[in-house]
Amino acid sequence: xxxxxxxxxxxxxxxxxxxxxxxxxxxxxxxxxxxxxxxxxxxxxxxxxxxxxxxxxxxxxxxxxxxxxxxxxxxxxxxxxxxxxxxxxxxxxxxxxxxxxxxxxxxxxxxxxxxxxxxxxxxxxxxxxxxxxxxxxxxxxxxxxxxxxxxxxxxxxxxxxxxxxxxxxxxxxxxxxxxxxxxxxxxxxxxxxxxxxxxxxxxxxxxxxxxxxxxxxxxxxxxxxxxxxxxxxxxxxxxxxxxxxxxxxxxxxxxxxxxxxxxxxxxxxxxxxxxxxxxxxxxxxxxxxxxxxxxxxxxxxxxxxxxxxxxxxxxxxxxxxxxxxxxxxxxxxxxxxxxxxxxxxxxxxxxxxxxxxxxxxxxxxxxxxxxxxxxxxxxxxxxxxxxxxxx
Amino acid sequence: xxxxxxxxxxxxxxxxxxxxxxxxxxxxxxxxxxxxxxxxxxxxxxxxxxxxxxxxxxxxxxxxxxxxxxxxxxxxxxxxxxxxxxxxxxxxxxxxxxxxxxxxxxxxxxxxxxxxxxxxxxxxxxxxxxxxxxxxxxxxxxxxxxxxxxxxxxxxxxxxxxxxxxxxxxxxxxxxxxxxxxxxxxxxxxxxxxxxxxxxxxxxxxxxxxxxxxxxxxxxxxxxxxxxxxxxxxxxxxxxxxxxxxxxxxxxxxxxxxxxxxxxxxxxxxxxxxxxxxxx
Numbered sequence: 001x002x003x004x005x006x007x008x009x010x011x012x013x014x015x016x017x018x019x020x021x022x023x024x025x026x027x028x029x030x031x032x033x034x035x036x037x038x039x040x041x042x043x044x045x046x047x048x049x050x051x052x053x054x055x056x057x058x059x060x061x062x063x064x065x066x067x068x069x070x071x072x073x074x075x076x077x078x079x080x081x082x083x084x085x086x087x088x089x090x091x092x093x094x095x096x097x098x099x100x101x102x103x104x105x106x107x108x109x110x111x112x113x114x115x116x117x118x119x120x121x122x123x124x125x126x127x128x129x130x131x132x133x134x135x136x137x138x139x140x141x142x143x144x145x146x147x148x149x150x151x152x153x154x155x156x157x158x159x160x161x162x163x164x165x166x167x168x169x170x171x172x173x174x175x176x177x178x179x180x181x182x183x184x185x186x187x188x189x190x191x192x193x194x195x196x197x198x199x200x201x202x203x204x205x206x207x208x209x210x211x212x213x214x215x216x217x218x219x220x221x222x223x224x225x226x227x228x229x230x231x232x233x234x235x236x237x238x239x240x241x242x243x244x245x246x247x248x249x250x251x252x253x254x255x256x257x258x259x260x261x262x263x264x265x266x267x268x269x270x271x272x273x274x275x276x277x278x279x280x281x282x283x284x285x286x287x288x289x290x291x292x293x294x295x296x297x298x299x300x301x302x303x304x305x306x307x308x309x310x311x312x313x314x315x316x317x318x319x320x321x322x323x324x325x326x327x328x329x330x331x332x333x334x335x336x337x338x339x340x341x342x343x344x345x346x347x348x349x350x351x352x353x354x355x356x357x358x359x360x361x362x363x364x365x366x367x368x369x370x371x372x373x374x375x376x377x378x379x380x381x382x383x384x385x386x387x388x389x390x391x
Numbered sequence: 392x393x394x395x396x397x398x399x400x401x402x403x404x405x406x407x408x409x410x411x412x413x414x415x416x417x418x419x420x421x422x423x424x425x426x427x428x429x430x431x432x433x434x435x436x437x438x439x440x441x442x443x444x445x446x447x448x449x450x451x452x453x454x455x456x457x458x459x460x461x462x463x464x465x466x467x468x469x470x471x472x473x474x475x476x477x478x479x480x481x482x483x484x485x486x487x488x489x490x491x492x493x494x495x496x497x498x499x500x501x502x503x504x505x506x507x508x509x510x511x512x513x514x515x516x517x518x519x520x521x522x523x524x525x526x527x528x529x530x531x532x533x534x535x536x537x538x539x540x541x542x543x544x545x546x547x548x549x550x551x552x553x554x555x556x557x558x559x560x561x562x563x564x565x566x567x568x569x570x571x572x573x574x575x576x577x578x579x580x581x582x583x584x585x586x587x588x589x590x591x592x593x594x595x596x597x598x599x600x601x602x603x604x605x606x607x608x609x610x611x612x613x614x615x616x617x618x619x620x621x622x623x624x625x626x627x628x629x630x631x632x633x634x635x636x637x638x639x640x641x642x643x644x645x646x647x648x649x650x651x652x653x654x655x656x657x658x659x660x661x662x663x664x665x666x667x668x669x670x671x
Contacts, residue, residue: 051563051567052566052567053563053566053567072566073563073566073567074566074567074568074569074570074571078567079567079568080563080564080567082560082563082564084558084560086558086560086561086563086564087564088561088564088565088579088583089583090582090583099565099568099578100568100569103568103569103570103574104569147564147568151568157567
């Protein structure tokens with residue numbers, strides 16, 4: 001039971017590289033906090049500073065009200081789950097889970113009891129006397145969790161604990177982790193690069209980019225009110241569509257139509273902006289019915305590709321435009337290129353993804369009439385990337 | 392499949408040839424050690440009659456009169472003491488080199504390598520004078536110190552390679568679990584590096600056990616003379632007989648501990664002890 005406070009925490013490596021810059025974060029007692037961001041954003045470094053595995057260059061870290069900057073990991077009473085599990089290969093599952101208690105000088109009977117309790121929770125009872133080498137990936141992952149929970153520490157720190165599992169197991173373990181955390185009510189800091197994990201697991205999510213904390217909020221908050229282009233593009237899958245737009249005389253000119261600015265609740269200003277609209281804010285006009293009369297714009301587009309998942313239908317089309325330029329978005333594109341090898345960007349075209357009703361009849365290489373819910377538009381400053389919504 | 396079969400056959404032949412090449416001198420030595428004195432020069436590989444007299448003569452007269460027992464004890468004691476000191480020091484040193492960034496790290500490694508390459512013969516003269524002045528001549532430390540000098544670099548190199556293979560997360564996991572750096576080292580790192588520790592130990596032990604140069608130069612009596620040096624002082628039955636038989640028998644006896652040592656630790660030197668620590 002404890003609160004973790006990062007007050008202006010900065011990490012500068014010996015070569016002068018600043019991995020984490022002036023990070024301020026207040027993690028409540030019992031909260032499940034997610035640190036999310038593309039690789040190299042400093043999220044793991046931040047976690048390792050909380051664990052004490054990395055020195056804090058500047059700022060203050062408090063656990064339970066006490067400054068712990070100079071305490072070694074063993075004196076912080078935290079448990080950590082590593083990405084590659086880091087199980088002790090020369091010990092059985094039982095010894096692995098009981099190691100911390102043994103070091104703490106807890107008596108044998110007490111250790112056995114706690115290990116068996118934890119094993120029951122994690123469904124590991126029949127594996128207690130096996131060695132890590134003989135366990136499957138999912139079992140090893142559970143042992144790593146078990147090693148953390150037997151101690152009843154002040155906080156759990158998890159560094160991408162599910163990223164080594166295959167997709168199906170990962171989804172399954174995700175629910176397990178969420179259940180476990182809500183049962184134990186232990187403060188948890190969880191690092192991931194997977195925004196889906198972040199959205200589904202966290203009480204609150206902290207989005208990081210290039211060592212800087214971008215926005216902290218509930219998953220819904222981040223999704224609905226992203227503070228800048230980076231958060232808007234990073235949170236949500238498929239990600240938000242961006243297009244260049246222009247404001248003049250109270251009107252917003254989009255490549256897909258024109259809207260009154262009045263309804264959007266944004267600052268009044270003239271000039272170029274970047275407009276963002278999530279895939280689910282598009283719809284096939286044939287399906288939408290009367291709603292199109294109330295608000296939004298209707299436009300025609302040639303569909304490049306249709307992906308039907310049964311419950312959803314994703315239609316890809318493009319709009320003629322100069323494209324959207326922003327460092328913040330470039331980071332996200334780079335990441336998705338690395339991960340999927342996809343994300344091809346054509347010069348002079350902007351690819352748009354629309355999530356349509358599965359009953360929609362749109363077809364590949366055919367023109368379709370689509371409707372966009374412009375009330376859900378997000379507008380961003382093209383220079384700073386900041387959202388133009390009134391705070 | 393056919394291709395594989397042929398490869399297998401070729402490899403088998405090659406291995407048999409190499410093993411024969413290595414073993415024939417050893418078998419020959421055993422053969423000589425089992426021959427009675429008058430058959431020593433009969434030029435037969437398989438002895439006509441087997442006698443254990445040569446072995447008996449080694450141990451005749453007990454610890455005081457036998458030319459072999461005291462040197463054997465010296466050899467075992469000196470090699471074991473050197474091995475223990477060398478492995479303890481080398482594992483601390485190798486751990487620091489594998490895990491920490493500190494100024495002078497390259498210098499230490501380069502220095503160790505340079506020392507290992509230094510020709511021992513060029514140190515013998517100065518050591519002889521120094522040891523006599525210091526009273527270390529013909530004592531255990533007199534041999535253990537130079538042995539440490541030459542075996543430490545070897546042990547450090549072997550151990551650095553093994554320590555580097557151990558995932559660093561294991562140590563961090565131990566720290567988070569509440570271990571002091573020393574506990575993390577002794578309870579997690581050393582057990583995992585056990586194959587490396589044993590490999591290094593065997594190499595150091597064999598180095599000390601086999602040394603002739605220092606043993607012959609820095610000892611003068613049974614107080615610290617080891618077996619290889621003692622062999623050189625063997626005498627025959629009379630001043631007209633060469634001690635060939637007893638030297639052969641002694642050579643066989645000193646080979647045995649090495650074989651036992653290697654066989655005993657062979658099971659420990661298994662790769663893959665770290666399997667399962669991390670994903671993969």
